[in-house]
Amino acid sequence: MNNENLLKEVISQFDFVGEVIQIRPYGSGHINDTYLVEFKIKHMGVVPIILQRMNTNIFKNPVQLMENILNVTTFLRKKIIQYGGDPERETLTVILNKNGKPYCQDSEGHYWRGYHFITGATSYDEVKTDEDFYQSGLAFGKFQSLLSDFPAHTLYETIPDFHNTRARLEVFKKAVEEDIINRAKDVQKEIQFILQREELANKLISMQENQELPLRVTHNDTKLNNILIDDKTHQGLCIIDLDTVMPGLAVNDFGDSIRFGASTALEDEKDLSKVQCDMHLFEVYTKGFIQGCQGQLTLAEMQALPLGALVMTFECGMRFLTDYLQGDTYFKIQYSTHNLDRCRTQLKLVADMEKKWNEMNYIVEKYIS
Ligand code: ADP
Ligand code: MG
Ligand code: MG
Incomplete structure (x- = not known):
């Protein structure tokens, strides 16, 4: 199956509302395959999310890995709220799928995960100054x-x-x-x-x-x-x-x-x-x-x-x-x-x-x- 169809298959495993208007590769990471997916939602406008196909050649245990990430980010979220920060932007937010799991699998067996997209920020590849x-x-x-x-x-x-x-x-x-x-x-x-x-x-x-x-x-x-x-x-x-x-x-x-x-x-x-x-x-x-x-x-x-x-x-x-x-x-x-x-x-x-x-x-x- 091509990537576009796999992505659609993955998207259907989440409770997303709205209509997909754009899917494109995103960022310059070398390990996972990262995509930006944009939804058009009534009264809300365009809502972006990040979908990543995890690299299971490198990370052999994606389930444990996602449990680690979910635990750490849930903890960070509470901490950030306590000090009055913005938990939507200061930590990753893992999107749970319809079964309440922090990952899902496509029909080819690849593992995927979703994060809220953090807006107004950039990752830089090089230390310049x-x-x-x-x-x-x-x-x-x-x-x-x-x-x-x-x-x-x-x-x-x-x-x-x-x-x-x-x-x-x-x-x-x-x-x-x-x-x-x-x-x-x-x-x-x-x-x-x-x-x-x-x-x-x-x-x-x-x-x-x-x-x-x-x-x-x-x-x-x-x-x-x-x-x-x-x-x-x-x-x-x-x-x-x-x-x-x-x-x-x-x-x-x-x-x-x-x-x-x-x-x-x-x-x-x-x-x-x-x-x-x-x-x-x-x-x-x-x-x-x-x-x-x-x-x-x-x-x-x-x-x-x-x-x-x-x-x-x-x-x-x-x-x-x-x-x-x-x-x-x-x-x-x-x-x-x-x-x-x-x-x-x-x-x-x-x-x-x-x-x-x-x-x-x-x-x-x-x-x-
Ligand atoms: P890799 O392991 O392949 O480096 P990353 O998780 O670092 O994968 O993601 C690759 C790139 O995607 C990041 O450098 C960043 O630019 C972008 N990115 C990842 N997650 C988010 C997010 N939640 N919001 C915005 N950009 C993101
Ligand atoms: Mg990276
Ligand atoms: Mg990495």
Whole structure:
């Protein structure tokens, strides 16, 4: 069946009123297929909604995933009403189908979901100015603040061990040992770099186990284009793309944002002299994030922010090298050494952060007090 007919089939599973006047692909997301559907409703005019075909190649358990999203957004909605905000624009609103479910399936077995369309806001693909990066930190910090009393342990871990760096280290070691395509000999320097820092893989996990760091709701895809920015105020309005919302550590979200957002080069830059962790960008994001958290993170969490950046970058470098050693089965590559190049930028960033460690901690302390 073509997409148009599948969409109509899906639409009929909801209690929508009015007549469909337009359906078109929307946004620039790479994971799900997103459509804007417009209804003409008597006395109300045109009402837009978002329909998304979920990517079940990546997300194997769409039912649990939607339960997570429904729980988190219902909680956010109450919080936003409490502080006098606009729940229609400041969080996603999941549309339930005729059976009261937060998803539906078409006749080909694809999973779909509907959201209220958030008007007067835009998601931007690129960080163009420091202000964008600051707004991004502020928005993800606020997300932490609003969800600080959400019982994170009730969420499904839709991708088990996603940031279990210790488990990832074990997978890495196995990949080195098995060396199935005989690449280990060419990447000894990188392998040694990781093995010399083995203890990094344990740091956050042990802090979590010792309850030094509390379990939080984490977003796990903290790109700028997962924030809707208000067209009028130019401030972060709503965090979207909640597919990877899971229990985790707040410092992981922060760390991943720094890993890709404060780097001076692209993830696959070949000229490593161009790759650094920019301390100005680090400061801009840190400032936004800590302000956005509005005192809802513990002191230990805030002090562990630099560690979050270091460990997330280390983890990512290790994952790229693992994939390279395993024959590039996970990350899409454009050329044979793509994963190796990616690994090298991450390890260069780790080395750079180690050099700038005192400065990173000094910046964090500045915004804590
Ligand atoms: P992906 O996982 O593919 O990135 P997203 O959930 O991020 O999917 O959605 C893709 C794009 O669709 C977003 O970047 C945003 O521009 C737009 N979008 C998604 N949900 C809404 C919504 N409720 N209101 C307005 N725009 C939305
Ligand atoms: Mg997205
Ligand atoms: Mg996504």
